[in-house]
Amino acid sequence: MAIRKITLRRLSMPLVQPYRLSYRTFEVFEPFFVEVEDSDGRTGMADALISPGSSKETPEAGWAYCIEQINAVLGLQVDDAKARILKHFETNKVATTALVCALEVLEHSPLLDIPQETRLPLLTPVNSTDPAKVPAELEDWLDQGFRTFKVKVGKDVSGDINRVKAIQQALAGRATIRLDANRGYSREQGEAFVRALDPEGVELFEQPCDSDDWDANSAIAKASPVPLMLDEPICTLDDIKRAGDIANIGFCKLKLKRFGSLERLRQGLEAVRDNGMEPVLGDGLGSEVHGWLEACVARTTIRNAGEFNGFLKPTDTLLANPLPFEDGSIVLPAGYVPHLDRQKLARVTAEEQTFQA
Numbered sequence: 001m002a003i004r005k006i007t008l009r010r011l012s013m014p015l016v017q018p019y020r021l022s023y024r025t026f027e028v029f030e031p032f033f034v035e036v037e038d039s040d041g042r043t044g045m046a047d048a049l050i051s052p053g054s055s056k057e058t059p060e061a062g063w064a065y066c067i068e069q070i071n072a073v074l075g076l077q078v079d080d081a082k083a084r085i086l087k088h089f090e091t092n093k094v095a096t097t098a099l100v101c102a103l104e105v106l107e108h109s110p111l112l113d114i115p116q117e118t119r120l121p122l123l124t125p126v127n128s129t130d131p132a133k134v135p136a137e138l139e140d141w142l143d144q145g146f147r148t149f150k151v152k153v154g155k156d157v158s159g160d161i162n163r164v165k166a167i168q169q170a171l172a173g174r175a176t177i178r179l180d181a182n183r184g185y186s187r188e189q190g191e192a193f194v195r196a197l198d199p200e201g202v203e204l205f206e207q208p209c210d211s212d213d214w215d216a217n218s219a220i221a222k223a224s225p226v227p228l229m230l231d232e233p234i235c236t237l238d239d240i241k242r243a244g245d246i247a248n249i250g251f252c253k254l255k256l257k258r259f260g261s262l263e264r265l266r267q268g269l270e271a272v273r274d275n276g277m278e279p280v281l282g283d284g285l286g287s288e289v290h291g292w293l294e295a296c297v298a299r300t301t302i303r304n305a306g307e308f309n310g311f312l313k314p315t316d317t318l319l320a321n322p323l324p325f326e327d328g329s330i331v332l333p334a335g336y337v338p339h340l341d342r343q344k345l346a347r348v349t350a351e352e353q354t355f356q357a
Helices: 059-073 079-085 094-105 131-143 155-172 187-196 214-223 237-244 262-274 288-298 342-347
Strands: 003-011 013-020 025-029 032-038 045-047 118-121 146-153 176-180 202-208 228-230 249-254 278-283 329-332 349-356
Touching: 003 059, 013 146, 032 059, 032 094, 032 131, 045 237, 045 288, 059 079, 059 214, 059 349, 079 094, 094 237, 094 262, 131 155, 155 176, 155 187, 187 214, 202 249, 214 228, 214 249, 237 249, 237 262, 249 262, 249 349, 262 288, 342 349
Parallel strands: 146 176, 176 202, 202 228, 228 249, 249 278
Antiparallel strands: 003 032, 003 349, 013 025, 032 045, 118 329
């Protein structure tokens, strides 16, 4: 069927508490939200958040790109529309993903089928920056069922090491730690950090240096007592192969919004394992709809804690049947399909445009 209507929204979703990265602190998530409808009445939805500072993409350019592509694909068949949009993936990864995934949902990709109940454990970030407050926060997360924790580093080597030690002591072997520098270290800082790091309970160290500085990240991997994981540089199958050729790069983290479609994400996750590494999946900046999409792909592709936990951070849900979550895990019931709560969607919509063929 031909594409009849597309609605593009920019959402503004306040967070329960600030979400701190090395390059920015978020108090609100502002994803692009796309709804599509074909001439047979089928509908699909998806969203993705452009994070300023994470890449060269900007929200302003992404919004303009979405409008350009929407006008170009109205009236096209779904397969033709996806192919046209994906031609521009390299320069507009996040916006392309939102558009293409909405079309995949419309045509009901087989990756969205949930034949039986599936539990997908998630990690959660450690938010406390005061070491004295870390133990109480960790006990609360443990009581909620979490057993993998994301610890942000990348600002100050000495302070980062002291905070990691405090977390290791408080956990006392009861959970796993993933360290993430969000590209915040220089090569020298990253090497100093791994030399001072106690590997006890640490699963991996994520993206110490700039995305384009493969040499620096490789040098830190060589010096590290724990495997490194690359994140931001991993957008294609060639990137995965390049990572697999570097000693002590044990993990690659993929995000749906950097791969363009559900099917391309699945292929990427399988390629990580084919190249001798373990795949990790998830976007901590994703909405509930984005988390559902990543969880559906994760169901058959990953075997560790997912990082698609962004939906837990906003104050409210977008869905009439919220993404099920209990005991530290997403729990997808057999046949689960999300349904929008139109009143809640309207409440968090900051900008909206509708286009019709």
